[in-house]
Amino acid sequence: MDISKRQLQILQAIISDFINTGEPVGSRTLSKKYDMGVSPATIRNEMSDLEDMGYLTHPHTSAGRVPSDKAYRLYVDALMQKYDLPEEEKRIISSKLSDNMNELEKTIKKAASLLSEITNLTSFALTPKQDEDTLKYINILPVDAGSVVLMIVGGSGRVSNTAVKLNIPYTEEGLELLSKNLTYTFRGKTISEALKVDIIENLQNDMTAMSQLERNIMPNFLKTLENMLDVNLYMEGLTNIFSIPEFNDIDRAKTFMQMLDHKEYLTRTLINRDNGMIITIGGENSSNILPDCSLITATYEIDGKLVGKIGVIGPTRMKYAEVTSVIEYLTENLNNTFKLSGGEEKDG
Amino acid sequence: MDISKRQLQILQAIISDFINTGEPVGSRTLSKKYDMGVSPATIRNEMSDLEDMGYLTHPHTSAGRVPSDKAYRLYVDALMQKYDLPEEEKRIISSKLSDNMNELEKTIKKAASLLSEITNLTSFALTPKQDEDTLKYINILPVDAGSVVLMIVGGSGRVSNTAVKLNIPYTEEGLELLSKNLTYTFRGKTISEALKVDIIENLQNDMTAMSQLERNIMPNFLKTLENMLDVNLYMEGLTNIFSIPEFNDIDRAKTFMQMLDHKEYLTRTLINRDNGMIITIGGENSSNILPDCSLITATYEIDGKLVGKIGVIGPTRMKYAEVTSVIEYLTENLNNTFKLSGGEEKDG
DNA sequence: AGTTAGCACTCAGGTGTAGCGAGTGCTAAT
DNA sequence: ATTAGCACTCGCTACACCTGAGTGCTAACT
Numbered sequence: 001m002d003i004s005k006r007q008l009q010i011l012q013a014i015i016s017d018f019i020n021t022g023e024p025v026g027s028r029t030l031s032k033k034y035d036m037g038v039s040p041a042t043i044r045n046e047m048s049d050l051e052d053m054g055y056l057t058h059p060h061t062s063a064g065r066v067p068s069d070k071a072y073r074l075y076v077d078a079l080m081q082k083y084d085l086p087e088e089e090k091r092i093i094s095s096k097l098s099d100n101m102n103e104l105e106k107t108i109k110k111a112a113s114l115l116s117e118i119t120n121l122t123s124f125a126l127t128p129k130q131d132e133d134t135l136k137y138i139n140i141l142p143v144d145a146g147s148v149v150l151m152i153v154g155g156s157g158r159v160s161n162t163a164v165k166l167n168i169p170y171t172e173e174g175l176e177l178l179s180k181n182l183t184y185t186f187r188g189k190t191i192s193e194a195l196k197v198d199i200i201e202n203l204q205n206d207m208t209a210m211s212q213l214e215r216n217i218m219p220n221f222l223k224t225l226e227n228m229l230d231v232n233l234y235m236e237g238l239t240n241i242f243s244i245p246e247f248n249d250i251d252r253a254k255t256f257m258q259m260l261d262h263k264e265y266l267t268r269t270l271i272n273r274d275n276g277m278i279i280t281i282g283g284e285n286s287s288n289i290l291p292d293c294s295l296i297t298a299t300y301e302i303d304g305k306l307v308g309k310i311g312v313i314g315p316t317r318m319k320y321a322e323v324t325s326v327i328e329y330l331t332e333n334l335n336n337t338f339k340l341s342g343g344e345e346k347d348g
Numbered sequence: 349m350d351i352s353k354r355q356l357q358i359l360q361a362i363i364s365d366f367i368n369t370g371e372p373v374g375s376r377t378l379s380k381k382y383d384m385g386v387s388p389a390t391i392r393n394e395m396s397d398l399e400d401m402g403y404l405t406h407p408h409t410s411a412g413r414v415p416s417d418k419a420y421r422l423y424v425d426a427l428m429q430k431y432d433l434p435e436e437e438k439r440i441i442s443s444k445l446s447d448n449m450n451e452l453e454k455t456i457k458k459a460a461s462l463l464s465e466i467t468n469l470t471s472f473a474l475t476p477k478q479d480e481d482t483l484k485y486i487n488i489l490p491v492d493a494g495s496v497v498l499m500i501v502g503g504s505g506r507v508s509n510t511a512v513k514l515n516i517p518y519t520e521e522g523l524e525l526l527s528k529n530l531t532y533t534f535r536g537k538t539i540s541e542a543l544k545v546d547i548i549e550n551l552q553n554d555m556t557a558m559s560q561l562e563r564n565i566m567p568n569f570l571k572t573l574e575n576m577l578d579v580n581l582y583m584e585g586l587t588n589i590f591s592i593p594e595f596n597d598i599d600r601a602k603t604f605m606q607m608l609d610h611k612e613y614l615t616r617t618l619i620n621r622d623n624g625m626i627i628t629i630g631g632e633n634s635s636n637i638l639p640d641c642s643l644i645t646a647t648y649e650i651d652g653k654l655v656g657k658i659g660v661i662g663p664t665r666m667k668y669a670e671v672t673s674v675i676e677y678l679t680e681n682l683n684n685t686f687k688l689s690g691g692e693e694k695d696g
Numbered sequence: 697a698g699t700t701a702g703c704a705c706t707c708a709g710g711t712g713t714a715g716c717g718a719g720t721g722c723t724a725a726t
Numbered sequence: 727a728t729t730a731g732c733a734c735t736c737g738c739t740a741c742a743c744c745t746g747a748g749t750g751c752t753a754a755c756t
Binding site: 248257 | 492598606
């Protein structure tokens with residue numbers, strides 16, 4: 001029971017009409033609007049077949065047809081035509097992102113905000129997982145009699161720091177020595193490696209072998225390292241959901257918002273997704289994601305190594321072609337931005 | 349036309365009943381529930397007077413009475429009884445906050461999240477305005493051939509850093525020298541002072557007087573300083589609004605959310621509010637804040653100097669007594685936490 | 697055999713009406 | 727000054743009805 005060419009054409013029309021209007025599509029509208037050379041009755045027959053095949057559904061007897069998840073999947077995989085980003089949007093993306101090349105987090109945040117502005121959907125961005133980042137410097141600086149600042153600089157230029165309260169006296173030289181020792185020990189190791197080493201060393205060295213200063217600092221060093229592992233989730237355009245008619249219902253809007261409120265859960269979901277452009281539609285998502293929602297994520301790179309995620313979440317009825325194009329262009333730009341900041345450009 | 353004692357009593361009853369139920373309060377319910385020794389008819393007469401005085405309103409003829417902004421103001425200023433925080437909540441606040449005394453931003457974020465959990469309202473916290481913070485260290489560390497990290501440590505232990513891409517060769521010694529020079533020049537100055545000095549120096553020194561390295565670093569130094577001035581706004585419990593019946597209406601929820609989406613505007617509003625516990629009710633707020641919403645803010649201190657804001661936003665019908673108590677206890681705890689991290693405890 | 701016109705049928709959503717109940721305001725009695 | 731009684735108001739809910747968009751089926755057409 002293969003899908004015929006005309007059926008494909010009809011399905012295509014239904015999907016794009018529904019994506020645009022959000023109303024179930026009827027046979028008469030279809031034959032009028034899309035001029036497909038056959039009568040509504042014929043279309044009805046074909047639609048009935050498409051429904052049997054699982055591509056369409058019926059909210060109720062006397063309503064038009066609505067595409068199913070399966071239809072969207074087909075659309076995304078085969079039917080969808082590439083959407084050309086308007087030059088205007090391209091310009092905005094490139095210029096706004098290169099504005100402040102230096103601040104990793106700020107750039108990523110801005111990318112998310114651009115994405116939601118352009119697509120009118122809720123967007124998010126995950127800062128890169130840093131466990132493959134290496135350690136470059138460990139630095140301890142005095143602040144006042146009772147406290148110092150401990151900071152760790154990564155090979156990617158990222159910095160993590162903690163203010164530490166010390167109950168013991170210390171000298172500036174002592175701090176400097178400890179800094180140098182730590183740097184010597186950990187330079188070049190990845191964060192995950194450093195975390196392991198640290199624990200082992202702590203077990204081998206008994207307490208007396210460590211200076212009092214070291215004993216006070218080491219737990220904080222661990223903590224700072226762990227902080228460096230943290231990924232951050234930025235979300236933008238939360239209220240965009242309200243402008244989508246299907247969600248103009250207090251309960252659905254509520255559920256949507258509450259889902260987004262569970263940031264930890266969302267973060268985990270995003271981290272676990274494959275790399276590259278991934279589209280999951282409706283029921284394909286884990287059950288905790290709202291039904292009738294699609295999730296599109298893509299990956300960006302920093303120096304071709306550390307990877308973060310960026311994407312959107314919205315109703316299954318979304319402009320897939322447009323959205324994927326925007327995300328693609330955006331991640332390209334992010335990759336370039338972050339490549340430049342690491343050294344010279346490679347290609348002319 | 350002064351308010352009588354009995355009228356006050358009735359008003360008090362209406363306000364607290366309405367705060368609890370959210371339903372307009374009728375005369376019969378009132379006389380039954382609050383046992384005030386007079387008949388509904390009498391209460392009706394008094395209510396009518398209270399309405400004339402502007403303390404009550406009528407959604408429509410055959411509905412009970414609802415307190416006006418003026419009534420809430422009176423309630424907050426005079427009628428409200430102090431609410432004693434349950435020991436359980438006190439315990440949670442103290443222990444959760446002291447968990448991680450070191451990370452300023454994290455602590456503040458956690459405070460906001462606690463506040464929204466306890467009050468079931470939307471809460472926010474503003475990190476302190478840092479313009480009175482002084483500079484302690486300026487540090488420039490090499491990352492790789494093309495880039496360095498510039499960081500500034502403040503007297504409060506706060507750190508701001510930027511990754512800088514350099515197109516010129518440099519030596520580790522050169523960076524160290526520049527770091528020491530900058531530290532020498534700026535140590536002890538406040539951020540605002542440093543920003544001024546920097547501009548002046550730049551004008552005096554002509555370009556040739558500065559090393560090439562310096563010329564590349566200085567703009568980023570300025571930028572990093574400016575970053576240090578940034579205040580951050582954290583919000584928690586956004587979806588709490590949905591559990592309030594009055595906002596169980598798509599339009600109101602939408603407006604509320606959209607107001608909170610304008611973070612810059614909200615930040616400005618909060619910064620401009622006076623210090624201490626400030627309650628603004630309904631129309632007392634600037635018109636951009638949703639009508640029928642009250643805003644409660646309080647101030648916390650770091651070492652008695654840098655001040656940040658924390659508070660809640662919710663419907664005019666909120667449990668003022670409870671909420672203010674929670675905020676009070678919370679800010680006390682924040683103050684203590686931040687006092688400790690700066691040195692020894694002062695009182696036994 | 698595929699396509700189309702025609703027609704009966706379905707059903708969501710809007711409109712109109714009636715009844716209920718909570719609450720008020722007024723008046724007259726206490 | 728307070729209270730009981732009563733007529734009146736008005737939002738809310740339920741119910742019936744109507745309309746219009748859309749389907750599915752059948753019979754006629756090409």
